[in-house]
Amino acid sequence: MSENNEKKVHGIVAEYTSVDSLLNACRRVRDAGYKKTDAFAPFAVHGIEKALGIKPTVLPWIVFGCGAVGAIVGLTMQIWMNSIDYPYIISGKPMISLPAFIPVAYELTILFAAFGAFFGMWALNGLPRFSNPIFTDPRFDRVTDDRFFLYIDAKDEQFDEAGVRQLFGDTGTEYIQTVVDDDSSSKVPKGFFIAWAAVIGLSVIPVLVVLKMRLTKSSLPRFHVFFDMDFSPAKDAQQTTTLFADGRAMRPDVAGTVARGDMLIDMDYMTGIDMEALTQVDARRAERLVRSFADPSPQQEGEQPPVADTEETSAPAEKTAEETGVQEEATGETESAAPAAAPSVMDTTPWLTQNPLPLNKQLLERGQTYFGIYCSVCHGLNGGGNGLVNRRAQKILATNWIPPSKLNQPTLAQDVYPDGKLFNTISNGIRKMPGYAAQITTRDRWAIVAYVRALQQSQNASINEVPAAEREAILKQQAEVKKQLEEQAAAEAAQANAEPGDN
Amino acid sequence: MSLAIPNGLDNTVERPGERAPLVLGETDYHEITETVCQVAERKPSTSWVIGFLVSFALLQWLGICILYLIYTGVGVWGNRSPIFWGWPIVNFVFWVGIGHAGTLISAILFLFRQEWRTSINRAAEAMTIFAVACAGTFPGIHVGRAWLAFWLAPYPSLNLWMWPQFRSPLLWDVFAVSTYGTVSLLFWYMGMVPDLATFRDRSKNKWRRMAYGILSLGWSGSSRHWMRYEKAYALLAALAAPLVLSVNTIVSFDFAVSQVPGWHTTIFPPYFVAGAIFSGFAMVLTLMIPSRKMLGLEKLITIRHLDNMCKIILATGSMVGLAYGTEFFIAWYGQVQEEKFAFINRAFGPYWWAYWTMVTCNVISPQLFWVKKFRTTPWIIFIITIFVNIGMWFERFVIVVTSLSRDYVPSAWAYFSPTWVDWSMLIGSFGLFMTLFLLFCRLMPVINMAETKSTLAKQIHLEEHGYGNH
Numbered sequence: 001m002s003e004n005n006e007k008k009v010h011g012i013v014a015e016y017t018s019v020d021s022l023l024n025a026c027r028r029v030r031d032a033g034y035k036k037t038d039a040f041a042p043f044a045v046h047g048i049e050k051a052l053g054i055k056p057t058v059l060p061w062i063v064f065g066c067g068a069v070g071a072i073v074g075l076t077m078q079i080w081m082n083s084i085d086y087p088y089i090i091s092g093k094p095m096i097s098l099p100a101f102i103p104v105a106y107e108l109t110i111l112f113a114a115f116g117a118f119f120g121m122w123a124l125n126g127l128p129r130f131s132n133p134i135f136t137d138p139r140f141d142r143v144t145d146d147r148f149f150l151y152i153d154a155k156d157e158q159f160d161e162a163g164v165r166q167l168f169g170d171t172g173t174e175y176i177q178t179v180v181d182d183d184s185s186s187k188v189p190k191g192f193f194i195a196w197a198a199v200i201g202l203s204v205i206p207v208l209v210v211l212k213m214r215l216t217k218s219s220l221p222r223f224h225v226f227f228d229m230d231f232s233p234a235k236d237a238q239q240t241t242t243l244f245a246d247g248r249a250m251r252p253d254v255a256g257t258v259a260r261g262d263m264l265i266d267m268d269y270m271t272g273i274d275m276e277a278l279t280q281v282d283a284r285r286a287e288r289l290v291r292s293f294a295d296p297s298p299q300q301e302g303e304q305p306p307v308a309d310t311e312e313t314s315a316p317a318e319k320t321a322e323e324t325g326v327q328e329e330a331t332g333e334t335e336s337a338a339p340a341a342a343p344s345v346m347d348t349t350p351w352l353t354q355n356p357l358p359l360n361k362q363l364l365e366r367g368q369t370y371f372g373i374y375c376s377v378c379h380g381l382n383g384g385g386n387g388l389v390n391r392r393a394q395k396i397l398a399t400n401w402i403p404p405s406k407l408n409q410p411t412l413a414q415d416v417y418p419d420g421k422l423f424n425t426i427s428n429g430i431r432k433m434p435g436y437a438a439q440i441t442t443r444d445r446w447a448i449v450a451y452v453r454a455l456q457q458s459q460n461a462s463i464n465e466v467p468a469a470e471r472e473a474i475l476k477q478q479a480e481v482k483k484q485l486e487e488q489a490a491a492e493a494a495q496a497n498a499e500p501g502d503n
Numbered sequence: 504m505s506l507a508i509p510n511g512l513d514n515t516v517e518r519p520g521e522r523a524p525l526v527l528g529e530t531d532y533h534e535i536t537e538t539v540c541q542v543a544e545r546k547p548s549t550s551w552v553i554g555f556l557v558s559f560a561l562l563q564w565l566g567i568c569i570l571y572l573i574y575t576g577v578g579v580w581g582n583r584s585p586i587f588w589g590w591p592i593v594n595f596v597f598w599v600g601i602g603h604a605g606t607l608i609s610a611i612l613f614l615f616r617q618e619w620r621t622s623i624n625r626a627a628e629a630m631t632i633f634a635v636a637c638a639g640t641f642p643g644i645h646v647g648r649a650w651l652a653f654w655l656a657p658y659p660s661l662n663l664w665m666w667p668q669f670r671s672p673l674l675w676d677v678f679a680v681s682t683y684g685t686v687s688l689l690f691w692y693m694g695m696v697p698d699l700a701t702f703r704d705r706s707k708n709k710w711r712r713m714a715y716g717i718l719s720l721g722w723s724g725s726s727r728h729w730m731r732y733e734k735a736y737a738l739l740a741a742l743a744a745p746l747v748l749s750v751n752t753i754v755s756f757d758f759a760v761s762q763v764p765g766w767h768t769t770i771f772p773p774y775f776v777a778g779a780i781f782s783g784f785a786m787v788l789t790l791m792i793p794s795r796k797m798l799g800l801e802k803l804i805t806i807r808h809l810d811n812m813c814k815i816i817l818a819t820g821s822m823v824g825l826a827y828g829t830e831f832f833i834a835w836y837g838q839v840q841e842e843k844f845a846f847i848n849r850a851f852g853p854y855w856w857a858y859w860t861m862v863t864c865n866v867i868s869p870q871l872f873w874v875k876k877f878r879t880t881p882w883i884i885f886i887i888t889i890f891v892n893i894g895m896w897f898e899r900f901v902i903v904v905t906s907l908s909r910d911y912v913p914s915a916w917a918y919f920s921p922t923w924v925d926w927s928m929l930i931g932s933f934g935l936f937m938t939l940f941l942l943f944c945r946l947m948p949v950i951n952m953a954e955t956k957s958t959l960a961k962q963i964h965l966e967e968h969g970y971g972n973h
Binding site for chain 1: 531532533536648650657661664665666667668669670671672674675678679682685686689690693697700701703704705716717720721722723724725726727728729730731732733734735738739742743745746749753756952953954956957960963964967
């Protein structure tokens with residue numbers, strides 16, 4: 001005991017072998033009036049709080065507070081990030097879509113509360129604490145095995161070494177020991193600090209390297225850790241590959257491919273204009289037309305086309321619309337409005353007079369189909385100019401409506417309105433009518449031209465033009481229709497007379 | 504039967520008015536310490552060394568495959584349009600499910616005062632953490648550019664100037680799984696501190712003593728510390744219990760919030776949670792049956808523990824079976840053509856073999872546990888739980904692959920075939936799991952000594968003061 005006298009006494013500890021003996025000792029120590037006491041056990045002994053008079057912990061409130069902070073942080077983080085700082089709408093949800101924000105807020109509530117429970121508990125317990133005077137006694141090692149210890153601190157008001165030993169002696173303990181200061185060196189080995197500094201130093205290096213790269217400018221190419229999509233693995237033209245059977249990286253063109261500018265164009269067929277004749281009349285215009293078909297990109301030369309080249313379009317046929325100058329109103333029913341002085345370009349253009357496609361039943365049927373799809377809505381199925389759109393326009397008294405032409409009127413007959421001109425009108429439009437070059441192929445436009453001619457003929461035909469074999473059937477049918485119409489007219493007249501009386 | 508229990512006492516028999524003992528033999532506190540500490544203190548057994556080397560080799564192989572994947576690109580997997588999720592997500596959901604038993608045993612059984620949990624919870628929690636580690640690996644590498652996976656975190660980026668999309672279930676998943684991993688780790692570590700102090704105090708070697716000394720944070724066993732510790736443990740259990748249920752709920756949202764036929768169902772959250780508990784318990788038993796034998800822990804992990812876990816497997820297995828039936832019923836009752844097709848296609852389409860493997864393993868095999876003989880014979884339990892593990896992997900395969908391979912547009916349909924990388928990564932993830940588990944067996948207290956001693960104290964108290972007075 002003599003060497004212990006020089007060291008500071010922290011308290012006295014006694015050892016017990018069972019829960020019951022510990023609890024009994026605790027109660028006696030408590031009843032003796034000691035306040036600064038503690039018991040040590042290998043597991044949580046139930047009832048010891050009461051036996052020692054330990055107050056309940058505030059830990060649940062810390063956990064509750066942390067959980068509340070977690071919930072608030074979770075919600076405000078999501079609202080701020082997705083609705084305020086970088087607002088974006090996902091699947092039509094409102095900016096602050098609480099139901100979608102609940103899962104993350106819920107998880108963060110639990111995470112923060114768990115941190116509160118974990119770190120709060122260690123903080124309240126004053127741990128980690130690696131140097132504890134109670135560990136100086138090797139016998140105390142058994143506290144984590146099978147022994148129980150009761151300790152009275154020297155700071156207790158009633159503390160008196162002899163008195164405590166006396167009290168402990170009465171509780172049936174076999175071992176009482178004074179707890180003294182830990183006299184082992186408190187110096188941490190130097191190597192530990194060196195290692196610590198080395199770890200810190202080394203871990204800072206990558207951060208510094210990254211910072212330098214971010215903050216300074218360099219003329220060297222970017223350093224790629226991962227290539228991402230910065231470098232394409234595409235092959236060069238003459239390289240080989242294993243992907244294709246022929247081993248060539250460069251693929252041959254798809255069958256039927258025509259390179260730009262290499263297409264052989266039948267200009268007459270494409271424009272409906274007799275190009276040879278046009279060249280003689282107006283060579284420059286013919287040249288521009290050809291160029292616009294051969295190279296649809298905007299012309300770079302200084303020469304300006306006669307019509308303003310403001311609308312850049314990709315379809316060659318639409319380009320022609322400007323070239324040929326359909327903007328000038330020159331034909332149809334508004335002929336009288338045309339300027340009398342200068343003849344319209346529509347009249348001076350040498351149009352093709354004949355459909356370049358051979359006439360046959362197949363072509364006419366094709367033309368009928370496409371006329372039905374695109375033309376009949378305005379011009380009517382019989383070309384009479386009274387399609388559904390026109391009827392509707394008349395019904396609502398549309399003020400800016402220009403009625404579509406009756407296709408069988410004399411001004412559109414083949415001799416005054418050549419096939420080429422009709423083709424041009426279909427392709428590029430006229431007045432209210434838009435151009436159909438973008439929707440209907442060249443061949444089908446010519447088919448429509450052929451069908452319109454047939455329509456014109458049918459609307460102005462006499463019975464004598466019908467083959468003799470079918471004449472009789474037609475006449476019979478005509479009589480029947482006529483009779484039906486008369487009956488219908490009579491019935492309608494009767495009804496019309498009756499109606500006012502009803503009212 | 505008596506062979507399975509060392510001292511011949513059958514603690515699976517219910518005696519009226521008595522509590523069945525959970526710690527067997529003429530034991531005392533010191534013997535519990537000795538039994539548990541010898542696992543880590545003795546020289547490693549040959550079977551441990553072989554097991555560790557095999558697991559470690561598989562782990563290396565997983566690492567090599569991941570490097571190969573990152574270097575080459577995700578095309579090394581069998582993932583093809585339209586099955587973009589493939590095995591990585593199957594494995595992710597599988598491992599997350601495995602990770603549910605640990606915290607369930609620790610938290611929910613703790614809250615229900617099921618004291619039989621004390622000797623199994625430590626290993627089960629460790630399993631949870633290792634399974635979550637395996638699970639976290641897969642979405643991390645499945646994002647395509649794995650080196651940018653940190654973009655999932657809501658950090659103020661100087662390159663992107665934008666934030667993650669918090670209305671997406673995939674981001675909920677990031678938060679759910681990482682929170683779950685973190686809380687499980689805290690729970691596991693906190694539970695271990697008193698036992699690490701035991702390890703510290705028994706260490707003869709200076710370095711070992713120092714390492715365990717740091718890990719145990721200077722734990723002295725003070726009753727004030729114990730009181731706060733117990734309170735913190737109960738609070739963590741109360742927090743972890745809803746967390747367990749939320750994690751697989753959110754994992755199921757990955758599927759259920761989408762529009763894919765076969766995924767877009769409200770039954771997914773409860774169905775996934777039941778499946779996760781089912782698979783988690785199966786994995787706990789698969790590992791515990793051989794290890795209790797090898798580590799000599801039969802007195803602490805008794806037949807009664809196995810019996811109880813088998814009952815949970817039976818219950819959750821039946822729930823999973825009910826969920827399969829309900830899915831089919833709703834597909835028919837809902838009268839949505841795509842939905843109906845999805846389920847008929849599951850059972851009778853090109854993946855019929857996977858579906859019926861799943862049904863056989865998950866619905867039929869656990870029904871054997873109605874028989875007590877099967878619940879109390881370790882080798883039978885072992886075989887059945889292996890089947891359950893296989894079945895639960897197939898369940899995730901069926902959900903992910905059959906639905907994706909045939910959704911709305913028949914012209915986009917395809918058949919999934921895994922590559923050698925897929926296989927390697929599945930097997931490699933078991934390497935990761937087993938490596939961590941075997942290291943844990945050697946380095947950490949495999950059984951919660953403090954709690955087991957506390958159970959024993961109660962047992963002693965009851966024996967001395969009689970039953971019914973307490």
